[in-house]
Amino acid sequence: MQFRVPKGTTDIVPDVAVKWQYLERIAVELFKKYGYKPIITPIFEHTEVFTRSIGSSTDIVQKEMYTFEDKGNRSLTLRPEGTAPVIRAYVEQNMNQLPQPVKLYYTGPMFRYERPQAGRYRQFWQIGVEAIGSDDPAVDAESILLLINYFKAVGLKELALYINSMGCENDRPQYIEMLKDYAEAKRESLCNDCVKRIDLNPLRLFDCKNETCQTVMADAPKLIDHLCESCRGHFDEVKHYLEMQCVNYVIKPELVRGLDYYTKTTFEVVSPLLGAQNAIGGGGRYNKLVEEFGGPSTPGIGFALGTERLALAVEKEGVFDVDENSTExxxxxxxxxxxxxxxxxxxxxxxxxxxxxxxxxxxxxxxxxxxxxxxxxxxxxxxxxxxxxxxxxxxxxxxxxxxxxxxxxxxxxxxxxxxxxxxxxxxx
RNA sequence: GUGAUCGUAGCUCAAUUGGUUAGAGCGUCGGACUGUGGCUCCGAAGGCUGUGGGUUCAAGUCCCAUCGGUCACCCCA
CATH class of the missing domain: 3.40.50.800 (Anticodon-binding domain)
Known part of the structure; x- marks a missing residue:
């Protein structure tokens, strides 16, 4: 009986690893140009790091984490994403004493217990960046543009950029009440899942694939239309910067993303060349996260991209020209x-x-x-x-x-x- | 977690209605006169047909289970 890799994992064989290294090299070069420095955090953290930040009602926390107890009875979790560990490090290492914003990038494996599929693995690799310390909308734009420019740098042409604003702690609760009232009134026409969502996670109501639910939600109030003046101004600025760089975007009010810590700007880049798992990169602003970890009130924004999805997309685009630099x-x-x-x-x-x-x-x-x-x-x-x-x-x-x-x-x-x-x- | 589908050499695929020693191409290794590659030709190695049960005189082919892949849902990178 031969051994096999565990379900949802895979060996990155030399021919593929060479391509990954190429993708990573281009990323690092570009990040450097934008003023980002590397950070390396542990592959596992105290479980709290993720439950507190990602949100206990999210799918990631509820059913996807590799959580275990070590011999010292500590509850540890293999990181399901990269932002929470970086913010934990920012606070623990007193990086608020460094010149702000602190701009960081990381690469490495993440772990989520999910049903495997092409472009979705239980151990998957991400490249991510975080800019911590500034609420300037130009930083939001920098983050988005960095992601887009990176994809272009590795040869992707077919891309769709979705952006949205989740508002701040002032306008979100008001809006959620408004949304709940609306959904409650239409309760009869919603599917069972959506009825549950009304109380559990009303923002997710927009995600339902059910057609009747979609038509109902099409007329629901959108967060983007109920932002406070400051959030609205912030979002307008972000859009303005994108337009200055002639970057096309689609405002997608239902773009909520699966992590609870986002505030204001969220964004996602999708490759039409891939199947259902087509999000090759995404991120957003998280202005309450540093505080959540016990640091001073500090805004931040960042994104992560999936290496294997990116490699798939570049492969499909047809021009994965890696200089083999073979033996001479x-x-x-x-x-x-x-x-x-x-x-x-x-x-x-x-x-x-x-x-x-x-x-x-x-x-x-x-x-x-x-x-x-x-x-x-x-x-x-x-x-x-x-x-x-x-x-x-x-x-x-x-x-x-x-x-x-x-x-x-x-x-x-x-x-x-x-x-x-x-x-x-x-x-x- | 739900539904569907697939699983034969390293890779891509064959194998008449269940019927003898499961084949091919590519790849790997070796050879084609003694110290020179690519092309061509020749040859070799390599499969307990994912695994475990069952039906049958007989199973790669049928049934069940299990593991894994893929597709969609869920969710996301």
Missing amino acids: VFIAVADPAAKHAAVNILYELRAKDVSADIDYMGRSLKAQLKAANRRGIRYFVFLGSRELESGAVVVKDMENGAQEEVKLNELVEYLTGLVADISERVAD
């Missing part, structure tokens, strides 16, 4: 007598930053070439007893078949020269 030089040993000398050269090349490899399978010369050629290695160095005697080796460029004789003591210099030429050309 292969040392072909034509004669077992030359093996020691060959290994010596191998290490010399590597010490000079030339990526080089050699056969470890005891292959015939021909088989060595075949195997190395399949790996896409461009330069071959032939080394046998002939070369050892003459003190000169043959260097072959596999792209055009050209061969050249090079003295052994000049070989390293010769090859570093060739390889440097290539990387310069690639850089152009």
